Amino acid sequence: MSGETAVAGHPAWRTRLAAVPPRTLAVRVLIALVLAFVAAWVGYKAAGNPRTFVVVGLNGLTLAGLYFVVASGFTLIFGLMRVVNMAHGSLYMLAGFFALELQGRLSDGGGSGFGSSSTVGDWVLPLVVACLGVAVIGLVMQQVFLRWNQGQDLRQALITIAISIIIADQTLAHFPGVAEDIAAPDVFPDSVAIGVYGLTYPFFRIFVLLVAIAVGLALWAMIKRTRFGMIVRAGVDDRQMVSALGINIQLVFAGAFLLGAFLAGLGGVLGGTMISVNKGNDTTYLLFSLIVVIIGGMGSLAGAAIGALALGLVDAFGDVYLPTGYTNYSVLLIFALLVLVLAVRPLGLFGRPA
């Protein structure tokens, strides 16, 4: 830190640059180079085939929407209670299976193959029931197991891991093993024209993106504008002070856990309609939630949005834009994204020390 004192006659940016330790500077330059290379590569590919670029970009954005819905519940629970809910992916998966099962019964056991449709009620009712069911499971989990272990974050993580193991095993025992998708309501058109290059795009994916934006705005408004949100924000900073002021913080915790699990369920039904309901979903969506919040910073809603965007875009473009023959290495890109963020900010982009 030898260069911290300002030297007369030097422009301000030079003084500030000199204040950065050399190793940090090297890391930043390296990251800037990597980002420039990625941008150049994507630009080169996009110029070659702009239609693919638009479609893949939309794939990335809609995936990001789904990831955001799931991860916002995860980050909400952590932000307020410091609970890392390792069963979040299991709740996601469970909601998908609930909705699939219920829809199958409503539509009289009709097969819900790819691209099939259902009436609005046959989609909305399973959605609501699955989300509420999963929300209640989350609430019970919190009240029975987590509530009396408050403040012991490792123990709570282990408890949720144990629950996720049991849920995964019971799911394996009681639900079908083949991946299926939940049928979208038939009032939705299959695809819509998006007005560039005469392309059409699946409507439901755009619907997921819109839902994600709505969820984000609603959560933001709730946290910034309502009394509940005010208590939540205060609880994040100083839980004991809040309860000393006569607020029943346990009620707020229960509400936040209910909401977080509900969002996992919402993501599960949306993802089950958009992609599929699958036995491995608990692992993958736990991973996606983890990555989104590791990138964005635990407990931050804006961080979850940025993290979801980064993950969705890397995920979508990696599968398509890697050189031919190497597209199955796309997982490494997600790993690289994680490494890049952690190298600069160990607590994530918007993270702050607990």
Add this chain to the structure above:
Amino acid sequence: MTRPALVVERALWWIPGLAIVLVLLLAPLLFTDFYLSAVITKALWLGLAAASLIFLAGYAGMISLGQVALYGIAGFTMANLAAADGGSPIAWNPWLAALAGILVATGVGLFFGAIASRSYGIYFLMITLAFAVLAFLFFGQVTQLSGFGGVNNVDRPDIVSNPVTDPANLFYIALGTAAAVYLLIRYLERTPFGLALQGVRDDPSRMHALGYNVPLLRMLAFGLGAFVAALAGVLSVWWNTRISPGSIDLPRTLDVLIIAVIGGLYRLEGAWVGAIVFAVLDNWTRGIDVVGGRFNTVIGVIFLAIVLLSPGGLMGIWQSITDFVGRRFAGAASPRPRPAGERAHPS
């Protein structure tokens, strides 16, 4: 100090310990070939993987879920370099392939450690879990390295005879490796490196203030943990004769965590105690119909019970028993310092 209470307490640790070592040494004579291979040898290499986790958790305060991914990296590297069905067509000497697997996994471990070492507690757990699942997805997707149904019939050194028909050799190799790792870690505990690690576990900021390079220490610890996990990976491939992405998926990752927690996260011996319990339960629940024969539900419930009721695991329970007996012998309840390196709960 030779208070009778202390003698009794020591005996309660040493006598069962020596008995277990004796049983293990004579295990090929005492158990059937099937049991020796399917339960005891399996417990030895599973215990080795759990020991790498307990070493990190107990001595460095780093609860890592990346150990199975690291053992998978060692296993896949070895399986690709040695002659096998599937994977790459390279056919090295099996010993050389094993050595390369261990080196690669240790290198990857150091790299993981460099990235994750500035994160603590629950963040560290989350980051290593993300690494673990990414490694699983990587091997699942990159079929050039994992074959389409895993890499099968991996070539073993001649001394590792067929683990099904003649399990004694592999058993003694696993036992020797486990013993060597146990002694190595217990030795490291008293070296300046080990003591500095324990300082980092207890108070990283104070160690930093004292001039220690905390991220470097944590990175080296993670590299050492990766080395131990890699040994487990090599043994597991020799034992299974194959490796597939399914060998390192999330349930497998959590199995090692479960073993460590059941045994006791803060005592090295707990790794093998937990592994034996796990392997015996696994073998036992296959035979009978518990909750529809669902082993994972049974193990999940046991895990939940241990976490809720006895965070110290089985070793913690044994500790309470010896403490209780010791107090009875001492007559009055005299407060006694607890053994070093043991903490009620990690931060």
